[in-house]
Amino acid sequence: MKLHRDPKIWSNPDTFDPERFLTNQGGVDFRGHNYEFIQFGSGRRSCPGITYATQVTHLAIAHLLQGFDFSTPSDEPLDIKEGLGVTMRKADPMEVFITPRLPSVLYNFLLVMYVLCGSSL
Numbered sequence: 001m002k003l004h005r006d007p008k009i010w011s012n013p014d015t016f017d018p019e020r021f022l023t024n025q026g027g028v029d030f031r032g033h034n035y036e037f038i039q040f041g042s043g044r045r046s047c048p049g050i051t052y053a054t055q056v057t058h059l060a061i062a063h064l065l066q067g068f069d070f071s072t073p074s075d076e077p078l079d080i081k082e083g084l085g086v087t088m089r090k091a092d093p094m095e096v097f098i099t100p101r102l103p104s105v106l107y108n109f110l111l112v113m114y115v116l117c118g119s120s121l
């Protein structure tokens with residue numbers, strides 16, 4: 001389990017610290033040019049879905065954050081301990097309250113616009 005966790009490269013490698021990509025590791029490229037960070041692989045057999053995956057991920061997260069407030073039942077920070085598996089899953093199920101932020105009519109409107117205009121929204 002050394003991949004992406006080498007302490008010679010990553011400070012506090014087991015800490016969830018996405019800000020590291022804005023600060024001390026800000027220049028690290030995720031498209032396979034920097035071998036310390038290759039979640040999409042690198043070279044001829046690297047992931048052909050990289051552009052689709054990154055755009056759809058941004059779009060989905062932006063839509064969720066625009067439309068809903070997220071909180072935990074006790075207002076405690078999320079426990080993001082990871083479990084075992086081929087893909088990275090949480091060790092324990094996530095309990096979260098999802099509350100609409102917008103008037104309900106806008107969700108129908110956004111849905112229709114999204115279907116009509118696709119991902120250009």
Ligand code: HEM
Pocket residue numbers: 038039040041042044045046047048049050052053054
């Ligand atoms: C966050 C999403 C994704 C991640 C992290 C990811 C990651 C990877 C990784 C690590 C590989 C292996 C690269 C290697 O062997 O060096 C791979 C291969 C591949 N991925 Fe993805 N992938 C993602 C999404 C997608 C999507 C959306 C598609 C298709 C629409 C896709 C299609 C493929 C294919 C066909 C391969 C095999 C390429 C080959 O062996 O030549 N992936 N992906």
